[in-house]
Amino acid sequence: xxxxxxxxxxxxxxxxxxxxxxxxxxxxxxxxxxxxxxxxxxxxxxxxxxxxxxxxxxxxxxxxxxxxxxxxxxxxxxxxxxxxxxxxxxxxxxxxxxxxxxxxxxxxxxxxxxxxxxxxxxxxxxxxxxxxxxxxxxxxxxxxxxxxxxxxxxxxxxxxxxxxxxxxxxxxxxxxxxxxxxxxxxxxxxxxxxxxxxxxxxxxxxxxxxxxxxxxxxxxxxxxxxxxxxxxxxxxxxxxxxxxxxxxxxxxxxxxxxxxxxxxxxxxxxxxxxxxxxxxxxxxxxxxxxxxxxxxxxxxxxxxxxxxxxxxxxxxxxxxxxxxxxxxxxxxxxxxxxxxxxxxxxxxxxxxxxxxxxxxxxxxxxxx
Amino acid sequence: xxxxxxxxxxxxxxxxxxxxxxxxxxxxxxxxxxxxxxxxxxxxxxxxxxxxxxxxxxxxxxxxxxxxxxxxxxxxxxxxxxxxxxxxxxxxxxxxxxxxxxxxxxxxxxxxxxxxxxxxxxxxxxxxxxxxxxxxxxxxxxxxxxxxxxxxxxxxxxxxxxxxxxxxxxxxxxxxxxxxxxxxxxxxxxxxxxxxxxxxxxxxxxxxxxxxxxxxxxxxxxxxxxxxxxxxxxxxxxxxxxxxxxxxxxxxxxxxxxxxxxxxxxxxxxxxxxxxxxxxxxxxxxxxxxxxxxxxxxxxxx
Amino acid sequence: xxxxxxxxxxxxxxxxxxxxxxxxxxxxxxxxxxxxxxxxxxxxxxxxxxxxxxxxxxxxxxxxxxxxxxxxxxxxxxxxxxxxxxxxxxxxxxxxxxxxxxxxxxxxxxxxxxxxxxxxxxxxxxxxxxxxxxxxxxxxxxxxxxxxxxxxxxxxxxxxxxxxxxxxxxxxxxxxxxxxxxxxxxxxxxxxxxxxxxxxxxxxxxxxxxxxxxxxxxxxxxxxxxxxxxxxxxxxxxxxxx
Numbered sequence: 071x072x073x074x075x076x077x078x079x080x081x082x083x084x085x086x087x088x089x090x091x092x093x094x095x096x097x098x099x100x101x102x103x104x105x106x107x108x109x110x111x112x113x114x115x116x117x118x119x120x121x122x123x124x125x126x127x128x129x130x131x132x133x134x135x136x137x138x139x140x141x142x143x144x145x146x147x148x149x150x151x152x153x154x155x156x157x158x159x160x161x162x163x164x165x166x167x168x169x170x171x172x173x174x175x176x177x178x179x180x181x182x183x184x185x186x187x188x189x190x191x192x193x194x195x196x197x198x199x200x201x202x203x204x205x206x207x208x209x210x211x212x213x214x215x216x217x218x219x220x221x222x223x224x225x226x227x228x229x230x231x232x233x234x235x236x237x238x239x240x241x242x243x244x245x246x247x248x249x250x251x252x253x254x255x256x257x258x259x260x261x262x263x264x265x266x267x268x269x270x271x272x273x274x275x276x277x278x279x280x281x282x283x284x285x286x287x288x289x290x291x292x293x294x295x296x297x298x299x300x301x302x303x304x305x306x307x308x309x310x311x312x313x314x315x316x317x318x319x320x321x322x323x324x325x326x327x328x329x330x331x332x333x334x335x336x337x338x339x340x341x342x343x344x345x346x347x348x349x350x351x352x353x354x355x356x357x358x359x360x361x362x363x364x365x366x367x368x369x370x371x372x373x374x375x376x377x378x379x380x381x382x383x384x385x386x387x388x389x390x391x392x393x394x395x396x397x398x399x400x401x402x403x404x405x406x407x408x409x410x411x412x413x414x415x416x417x418x419x420x421x422x423x424x425x426x427x428x429x430x431x432x433x434x435x436x437x438x
Numbered sequence: 439x440x441x442x443x444x445x446x447x448x449x450x451x452x453x454x455x456x457x458x459x460x461x462x463x464x465x466x467x468x469x470x471x472x473x474x475x476x477x478x479x480x481x482x483x484x485x486x487x488x489x490x491x492x493x494x495x496x497x498x499x500x501x502x503x504x505x506x507x508x509x510x511x512x513x514x515x516x517x518x519x520x521x522x523x524x525x526x527x528x529x530x531x532x533x534x535x536x537x538x539x540x541x542x543x544x545x546x547x548x549x550x551x552x553x554x555x556x557x558x559x560x561x562x563x564x565x566x567x568x569x570x571x572x573x574x575x576x577x578x579x580x581x582x583x584x585x586x587x588x589x590x591x592x593x594x595x596x597x598x599x600x601x602x603x604x605x606x607x608x609x610x611x612x613x614x615x616x617x618x619x620x621x622x623x624x625x626x627x628x629x630x631x632x633x634x635x636x637x638x639x640x641x642x643x644x645x646x647x648x649x650x651x652x653x654x655x656x657x658x659x660x661x662x663x664x665x666x667x668x669x670x671x672x673x674x675x676x677x678x679x680x681x682x683x684x685x686x687x688x689x690x691x692x693x694x695x696x697x698x699x700x701x702x703x704x705x706x707x708x709x710x711x712x713x714x715x716x717x718x719x720x721x722x723x724x725x726x727x728x729x730x731x732x733x734x735x736x737x738x739x740x
Numbered sequence: 741x742x743x744x745x746x747x748x749x750x751x752x753x754x755x756x757x758x759x760x761x762x763x764x765x766x767x768x769x770x771x772x773x774x775x776x777x778x779x780x781x782x783x784x785x786x787x788x789x790x791x792x793x794x795x796x797x798x799x800x801x802x803x804x805x806x807x808x809x810x811x812x813x814x815x816x817x818x819x820x821x822x823x824x825x826x827x828x829x830x831x832x833x834x835x836x837x838x839x840x841x842x843x844x845x846x847x848x849x850x851x852x853x854x855x856x857x858x859x860x861x862x863x864x865x866x867x868x869x870x871x872x873x874x875x876x877x878x879x880x881x882x883x884x885x886x887x888x889x890x891x892x893x894x895x896x897x898x899x900x901x902x903x904x905x906x907x908x909x910x911x912x913x914x915x916x917x918x919x920x921x922x923x924x925x926x927x928x929x930x931x932x933x934x935x936x937x938x939x940x941x942x943x944x945x946x947x948x949x950x951x952x953x954x955x956x957x958x959x960x961x962x963x964x965x966x967x968x969x970x971x972x973x974x975x976x977x978x979x980x981x982x
Contacts, residue, residue, distance in 0.1 A: 604977055
């Protein structure tokens with residue numbers, strides 16, 4: 071155990087002393103997510119909405135004003151009955167209709183509960199998601215403001231209906247995609263480089279000749295990057311929740327557990343690469359071209375998988391990132407529990423076990 | 439018992455035969471040298487002894503263990519210093535030592551006695567990063583790291599390559615000190631002049647062992663008289679000697695040229711006459727005892 | 741030294757921050773000389789060579805190489821010198837002829853001259869059959885000899901050799917030195933560093949650097965007399981240990 075700890079300490083020395091890589095590792099997720107986030111946030115300025123107010127009282131008026139003065143939304147029409155909804159959406163200019171129930175303020179005063187329905191045009195899924203997020207946060211803010219006035223805290227519940235694309239299928243959610251890419255990069259690329267560097271230096275020869283078990287060498291190499299990967303994932307989630315209002319709807323713990331699983335998949339890929347090549351340059355090339363590129367292109371991050379040629383769809387099945395992106399989307403956006411994603415989790419776990427076994431088998435106890 | 443016992447060992451990489459049917463033994467307490475140029479097969483051989491490479495044919499036993507079957511036992515009792523001083527460049531002198539001590543399950547203090555004489559050179563720089571050390575210092579640190587677990591056998595691959603003569607002298611003094619402590623050492627080097635510092639040497643070239651013996655015995659192998667000659671026009675002298683028909687070998691050695699006559703055709707007077715005809719003057723010559731390098735060249739020609 | 745001065749260094753100095761790598765060095769090297777440049781690791785040899793090749797600007801003193809100033813005329817210096825080291829030599833994945841063609845082209849030689857030179861070099865080395873073989877298929881000693889000739893393909897006034905014979909077998913090493921002798925005989929100045937002390941004896945004059953300064957400079961014979969030593973190895977150790 072002491073030997074192993076000594077090894078681990080050395081790995082952390084390497085990481086912390088290479089401060090340029092550290093800056094890239096922690097700066098990159100922040101920059102990427104900010105870039106993507108702000109690129110999309112611009113689109114949500116002056117989004118046209120319609121309001122159907124069955125109640126027409128002080129409270130609904132206050133809420134409407136609040137929403138319209140936020141700068142994100144412009145009122146296109148006031149509607150009077152539900153029949154107009156279809157008509158309104160078909161014009162194609164409005165993205166959201168907000169419906170206040172009858173006797174809204176009365177309900178809120180008396181029972182402490184009132185309902186708002188949000189109907190969204192989900193044909194541009196990502197936009198719909200953002201619009202919904204912004205509307206919700208304005209409503210929450212309002213709720214906080216008025217909570218002092220009531221004996222029991224009021225709750226405004228929102229019911230969301232997505233039109234045209236109710237499951238947000240092609241949702242272009244950048245957060246899950248960025249998480250997959252960053253974790254792949256940190257874990258697979260960095261591990262493979264760190265192992266091949268020892269091969270280049272010749273220190274791997276000494277490690278192999280030492281009584282250190284090869285399994286310990288692997289684990290010692292993997293743990294620091296596992297930790298770095300998790301820290302990175304947490305940073306991404308914090309930024310996305312606090313800066314871009316993309317909170318995790320489902321369980322944080324489940325999300326973290328799935329993330330750990332994905333990081334381990336990526337780490338075993340990294341080890342596998344390092345067992346196949348002998349220098350840092352090749353390891354980097356394989357990691358970037360063989361892992362990053364497919365992850366970006368085929369995981370459903372940039373292009374919807376449904377729209378790809380069948381061959382590529384098949385190919386995308388063997389990418390761990392694809393399954394991870396599905397899992398993260400479900401937990402983050404839909405709030406799904408484990409019951410909904412066990413299949414994807416099982417696939418990812420199966421891949422991980424396969425890769426670990428393969429890389430342990432390939433990790434040579436000798437040179438060549 | 440022998441510390442290393444190798445029988446009919448062969449190893450090829452594709453078409454290149456790195457080792458061809460090699461056999462030798464190293465006895466306890468010996469300082470055993472493999473002398474040969476780059477590409478002779480030294481590194482391959484030492485890697486087989488450390489169990490890093492599996493041989494194609496033949497057997498090798500180290501400390502009584504088979505290098506293929508019992509590799510684990512070998513790995514915990516051998517100290518190995520690969521070529522190019524494999525150290526962690528971004529760790530300090532002290533951190534490198536501590537790291538290698540921990541992975542061998544020991545501490546710096548436990549075996550300090552063994553490395554004391556070497557470590558005193560390094561102590562003033564113990565906080566310096568290994569990457570910032572001079573070649574000689576790196577070499578000493580790498581030796582300390584290989585010794586830290588008090589190995590029963592020390593295997594050093596070209597420890598003096600690329601290092602200046604002063605550091606090389608110091609390094610061999612250290613190896614002498616370790617020998618006095620009873621440590622068996624197998625060392626490889628491309629420098630022929632280091633052969634005389636070993637107890638026994640194997641001259642190795644293109645995967646073959648040309649000869650194995652004590653250095654003092656090896657230099658007796660040459661049966662022909664060898665001369666050293668010099669003049670004020672060395673290039674002219676080399677050319678002329680090469681053109682003279684009764685001469686067998688001509689090799690420059692430092693300020694002299696070593697040469698031998700064809701067998702039974704020794705005629706110094708004829709040579710002197712020939713040289714003066716060629717305009718080579720101020721000749722100075724003497725009969726000499728050949729050194730290891732002469733022997734190596736002679737063996738290579740066969 | 742009544743010949744042309746190919747290297748003329750006066751009080752040459754190079755500082756890196758507080759560290760003085762080359763400290764006030766003065767020496768001359770004449771045409772056709774074989775000049776051995778020795779010193780312990782870290783004594784400042786590499787820095788000095790880099791300055792003389794026009795790769796590093798000195799911080800003090802002055803120097804000319806092949807008649808050109810190391811401060812102002814570095815491009816001209818680069819055209820008039822050859823350089824070869826143990827690490828940097830030829831391209832492994834090109835053939836023998838392609839390597840010569842490439843380096844000839846780098847120095848702006850005409851096609852027919854490169855071809856003549858290639859024919860001549862290969863004949864000199866007895867390597868005519870290897871003309872179209874990839875470099876990596878050749879033994880180290882052959883590569884080094886070829887690398888040396890490549891370094892002088894443009895007939896430079898001076899060639900810098902940085903540990904050219906490391907790891908080369910004893911027979912090849914001597915053949916290599918025969919090439920050096922031949923080049924010097926034909927008027928090329930040879931500036932060489934080596935860790936083989938017997939090779940130091942082959943040099944016309946030798947300088948020994950210690951801690952950035954030239955601690956000794958003379959012919960091997962005179963150095964041995966002066967330090968009361970029988971070999972250059974002893975001389976080296978005596979000077980370096982002070």
